[in-house]
Amino acid sequence: MPMFSVKKVSPLGRRGTVQTNHGPIETPFFFPVATAGAMRGITHADLKDLQAQALLCNTYHLHLHPGEEVIASAGGLHSFIGWNRPILTDSGGYQVFSLRGLRHISDRGVEFRAHTDGSSHFLGPVEATQIQWKLGADIIMCFDECPPSTASRREIETAVDRTLRWAKVCKETHEKLGKSGTGELGNLKSKPLLFGIVQGGLHVDLRRKCAEELQSIGFDGYALGGLAVGESEDEMLAVLREVTPLLPEDQPRYLMGVGVIHQLKACVSLGIDMFDCVLPMRIARHGTILLSDGTEIRITNAKFKEDHAPIDPASPSDFSRTHTRSYLHHLFHVNERLAETIACKQNLGVTLKMMRDLRTKMDSL
Amino acid sequence: MPMFSVKKVSPLGRRGTVQTNHGPIETPFFFPVATAGAMRGITHADLKDLQAQALLCNTYHLHLHPGEEVIASAGGLHSFIGWNRPILTDSGGYQVFSLRGLRHISDRGVEFRAHTDGSSHFLGPVEATQIQWKLGADIIMCFDECPPSTASRREIETAVDRTLRWAKVCKETHEKLGKSGTGELGNLKSKPLLFGIVQGGLHVDLRRKCAEELQSIGFDGYALGGLAVGESEDEMLAVLREVTPLLPEDQPRYLMGVGVIHQLKACVSLGIDMFDCVLPMRIARHGTILLSDGTEIRITNAKFKEDHAPIDPASPSDFSRTHTRSYLHHLFHVNERLAETIACKQNLGVTLKMMRDLRTKMDSL
Numbered sequence: 001m002p003m004f005s006v007k008k009v010s011p012l013g014r015r016g017t018v019q020t021n022h023g024p025i026e027t028p029f030f031f032p033v034a035t036a037g038a039m040r041g042i043t044h045a046d047l048k049d050l051q052a053q054a055l056l057c058n059t060y061h062l063h064l065h066p067g068e069e070v071i072a073s074a075g076g077l078h079s080f081i082g083w084n085r086p087i088l089t090d091s092g093g094y095q096v097f098s099l100r101g102l103r104h105i106s107d108r109g110v111e112f113r114a115h116t117d118g119s120s121h122f123l124g125p126v127e128a129t130q131i132q133w134k135l136g137a138d139i140i141m142c143f144d145e146c147p148p149s150t151a152s153r154r155e156i157e158t159a160v161d162r163t164l165r166w167a168k169v170c171k172e173t174h175e176k177l178g179k180s181g182t183g184e185l186g187n188l189k190s191k192p193l194l195f196g197i198v199q200g201g202l203h204v205d206l207r208r209k210c211a212e213e214l215q216s217i218g219f220d221g222y223a224l225g226g227l228a229v230g231e232s233e234d235e236m237l238a239v240l241r242e243v244t245p246l247l248p249e250d251q252p253r254y255l256m257g258v259g260v261i262h263q264l265k266a267c268v269s270l271g272i273d274m275f276d277c278v279l280p281m282r283i284a285r286h287g288t289i290l291l292s293d294g295t296e297i298r299i300t301n302a303k304f305k306e307d308h309a310p311i312d313p314a315s316p317s318d319f320s321r322t323h324t325r326s327y328l329h330h331l332f333h334v335n336e337r338l339a340e341t342i343a344c345k346q347n348l349g350v351t352l353k354m355m356r357d358l359r360t361k362m363d364s365l
Numbered sequence: 366m367p368m369f370s371v372k373k374v375s376p377l378g379r380r381g382t383v384q385t386n387h388g389p390i391e392t393p394f395f396f397p398v399a400t401a402g403a404m405r406g407i408t409h410a411d412l413k414d415l416q417a418q419a420l421l422c423n424t425y426h427l428h429l430h431p432g433e434e435v436i437a438s439a440g441g442l443h444s445f446i447g448w449n450r451p452i453l454t455d456s457g458g459y460q461v462f463s464l465r466g467l468r469h470i471s472d473r474g475v476e477f478r479a480h481t482d483g484s485s486h487f488l489g490p491v492e493a494t495q496i497q498w499k500l501g502a503d504i505i506m507c508f509d510e511c512p513p514s515t516a517s518r519r520e521i522e523t524a525v526d527r528t529l530r531w532a533k534v535c536k537e538t539h540e541k542l543g544k545s546g547t548g549e550l551g552n553l554k555s556k557p558l559l560f561g562i563v564q565g566g567l568h569v570d571l572r573r574k575c576a577e578e579l580q581s582i583g584f585d586g587y588a589l590g591g592l593a594v595g596e597s598e599d600e601m602l603a604v605l606r607e608v609t610p611l612l613p614e615d616q617p618r619y620l621m622g623v624g625v626i627h628q629l630k631a632c633v634s635l636g637i638d639m640f641d642c643v644l645p646m647r648i649a650r651h652g653t654i655l656l657s658d659g660t661e662i663r664i665t666n667a668k669f670k671e672d673h674a675p676i677d678p679a680s681p682s683d684f685s686r687t688h689t690r691s692y693l694h695h696l697f698h699v700n701e702r703l704a705e706t707i708a709c710k711q712n713l714g715v716t717l718k719m720m721r722d723l724r725t726k727m728d729s730l
Binding site: 036037038039040041043045061065066070073074075079080081082116305306308318319322323324326327329330331333334336337338339340341 | 401402403404405406408410426430431435438439440444445446447481670671673683684687688689691692694695696698699701702703704705706
C-alpha cells in the first residue's frame with residue numbers, strides 16, 4: 001500500500017488516504033491539538049464520538065513533562081495517553097522560537113529556558129528528531145526556524161537557509177534511527193513519516209527555493225509553516241496558490257495553523273490535505289460558538305439568557321443537541337467548566353464534520 | 366404508592382425507596398452536588414454512566430443567575446439543565462449565613478449582598494420556598510439558620526428557635542402554593558416533597574426539641590443540618606445515635622454534608638437514608654484519588670510518574686480503567702483540565718458504587 005494515495009482531484013480539492021503506523025487517515029482532514037497529550041475541555045471519548053481521525057501533540061510540552069523517556073517506558077505516546085489512532089508531533093521549533101528572551105539560537109539549535117520552571121534545555125534538529133522517535137508518533141516534523149511574518153526579508157532568508165540545513169540533519173538522523181539493527185525503532189511498528197516544512201514568509205521566491213531544496217533532500221510529506229501568523233487572508237491564499245503547485249502531487253501537503261472553516265475549504269481547493277489549529281477550541285472557550293449551518297453566535301450575549309432552543313439541533317455533538325442556549329449562556333456567566341466542554345465539543349465537532357462532508361462531497365463528484 | 370417505603374431494616378441500615386415527581390430514588394443514596402446546575406469536571410452523561418440517581422442544586426446560586434424566572438420559563442430546572450432524574454434544591458440558608466459581613470439577619474430572613482457582584486437580595490422562609498417551587502425541584506428544603514459548630518449554646522438555641530419559626534412559615538407557604546386552583550404548580554406534576562432541617566449543634570436536648578417540634582409541624586422528610594462542620598467524627602456519630610431514633614421510621618432521613626466513605630457506611634447503619642457532599646469532588650481536584658478497594662492515593666506524588674498501571678482497574682469509571690496513573694500524574698503536573706475530569710469521575714464513581722453495593726448487600730441479607 002502506498003504511504004499516500006490520491007483517489008481523486010476535484011475542483012473542491014484532493015481526496016486521498018495517508019497510511020500510518022496506527023492506520024489510515026482519510027484526507028483532507030483536520031488535527032485536533034492535544035498539546036500535552038490531552039484536549040482542553042473534552043475527553044478522548046468525545047474525540048472519538050466526533051470521529052476525530054488523528055491527534056497532534058506538542059514535542060516541546062511533552063519533552064518538558066513527563067519527558068520522552070517516561071513516555072517511551074509507557075510504550076510510547078499512544079499507550080501513554082490512551083489513544084490508538086494516528087498521532088502527529090510537531091518538532092518544538094515553533095514553541096522554542098516563541099520564547100523570546102529565554103532562548104539563544106545557534107547553528108546547532110536553540111538553547112532555552114522552560115516557560116514552566118526556567119530549567120535549561122537544548123533543542124536542535126538531532127534532538128527534535130530523536131525525541132519524536134522516542135515519543136513514537138506516526139508523523140513527525142523537521143525542526144525549523146519560524147520567523148514572525150513581520151520579519152524582514154533578510155531575517156526570513158536566514159531562517160530559510162537554517163531550516164534547509166536543519167532539514168538535512170533531521171533526515172540524516174531519521175535515516176540513522178531507522179537503520180535495521182540499531183534497535184531504535186523501540187515502540188514503533190515501522191519508521192514514522194517525516195515531513196519537511198517550507199518556510200519563506202510571503203516571499204514566493206524564498207518559498208520556491210525552500211520547497212525545491214526540501215524535495216531534493218526528500219521527505220514523506222511537506223508542510224507549509226509561517227502562514228496564518230498575522231498576514232491577511234488574501235496574502236496567505238496568494239502564497240498557497242504559488243507554492244502548492246511546487247509540491248509533489250503524490251505526497252501529502254500540510255498547512256500548519258489554519259482552522260477557520262471558510263479558509264479550510266479554500267485551502268483544500270488549492271490542494272492542501274492536512275490542517276491543525278487551536279482556533280476552534282480557543283474561540284469556544286471565549287464563548288464564540290460555530291453552528292452547523294456555517295454561522296456563529298456569541299453565546300455570552302444577553303439575548304441568549306432566555307433562548308431555550310437547543311444550542312445547535314443539527315450538531316455533531318450530543319451536548320449541543322440536548323442542551324439549550326440559555327443553559328450554555330448561564331454556564332459561561334457563572335464560570336462553570338461544563339461551558340468549555342460543551343463549547344469545545346461543538347466547535348471541534350462542526351470543524352471535523354465540515355471536513356468529513358467535504359470528503360463525502362468529493363467522493364460523490 | 367407511599368412517598369417513602371422501607372423494604373428492610375438491617376444491621377447495615379435501612380433499605381428503601383423515595384418516590385418523587387421525577388421517579389423513584391433507591392435508598393440509601395448519595396447526591397452529587399451540581400451547584401449552579403452543572404458538576405465541575407464531568408458531564409451529565411458521565412453522571413448517568415456512574416448511575417447517579419439524583420442531583421442536588423443550590424438555590425442561592427441559581428437565584429443569583431440565571432434567576433428562578435428564567436428557569437421557570439425554560440420549563441423548570443430539569444428542562445433547563447437537561448437532567449430528567451430527581452433533583453433536590455437546598456434552601457440557600459447555608460450559603461447566605463456564610464456571607465459574613467455581607468448579610469443582615471432579621472426574623473423575616475436574611476438581607477445579603479451577592480458574592481458575585483455585590484447586588485442586594487433578600488431570602489427568608491417565604492422567598493426560599495417560593496423560589497424552590499419555581500425552580501421545580503422534586504425535594505425542597507426549609508430555610509434554616511445554620512450557626513457554626515463553634516457557636517455558643519446560646520447562639521445555637523437562638524438558631525433552633527428561628528429555624529422552627531421559619532419551618533412553620535415554609536410549611537404554610539408550601540401548603541398555600543400547593544392549593545389547587547392557584548396555578549402555582551407551574552411546571553410541577555404534583556407538589557414537591559418538603560423536608561424540615563433539625564439543627565441544635567452538638568446539644569442533644571436542642572436537637573431533640575428541634576426534631577419534635579418539626580414533626581408536630583409535619584414534613585415529608587427530615588434532614589440533619591449543622592453536622593460535619595468541624596466537630597470530631599465521634600461527636601458527630603454520638604449526635605446521630607441520639608437524634609436519628611427521634612425521627613419518624615416511615616419517613617426519609619437526610620444527613621447534609623457528609624461524604625467520607627467510611628462515615629457514609631457508619632451513618633447508614635445508624636438509620637440515615639440520604640447524603641450529599643462536595644468532598645469527593647474537592648479532594649479529586651487536589652489529586653486525592655479514592656480507589657475501589659477502599660484505599661486512596663495522592664496521584665501527584667512523584668512515585669506515580671512512571672507507574673503505567675491503570676488508575677483503578679476495577680473502577681466504575683471508564684476513564685480510570687483505561688488511563689494510567691502515570692498519565693493522570695502528568696495531567697495534574699501540567700495543569701490539564703482532563704486531570705479534574707478523570708479524578709472527579711473516579712471519586713464520584715467510587716462513592717456512588719459504594720452506596721449501590723451497600724443496597725445490594727442489604728437486599729441479599
